[in-house]
Amino acid sequence: MKTINFPYLALALGLFLLLIVTRGSEADAEGFTALPLLTLLIVNECAFFLTAAGSFIGLKQLNLSGFDFSKNPLYFMTTVLCILLTIQFTLLGFELWP
Numbered sequence: 001m002k003t004i005n006f007p008y009l010a011l012a013l014g015l016f017l018l019l020i021v022t023r024g025s026e027a028d029a030e031g032f033t034a035l036p037l038l039t040l041l042i043v044n045e046c047a048f049f050l051t052a053a054g055s056f057i058g059l060k061q062l063n064l065s066g067f068d069f070s071k072n073p074l075y076f077m078t079t080v081l082c083i084l085l086t087i088q089f090t091l092l093g094f095e096l097w098p
Contacts, residue, residue, distance in 0.1 A: 010054025
């Protein structure tokens with residue numbers, strides 16, 4: 001796999017892991033979450049690093065093209081969404097931490 005395609009993979013896996021963390025952190029009537037706290041924190045941390053790497057590679061590739069967004073707008077949007085997911089996983093990690 002070429003590293004230029006990594007932001008697409010990071011975005012797809014990041015969205016999937018966001019779904020797992022948000023569904024797993026919902027508490028039932030007794031106050032227990034669907035997934036244990038340590039599992040939620042590990043999945044959240046892995047997703048953070050995955051999307052951060054996607055953001056870094058995407059920004060590096062956009063920098064090489066001179067930030068000309070009209071050449072590949074899908075790549076630009078994928079990189080922006082990876083950046084937003086990185087921020088979301090950071091905030092979610094602080095929220096999950098007891």
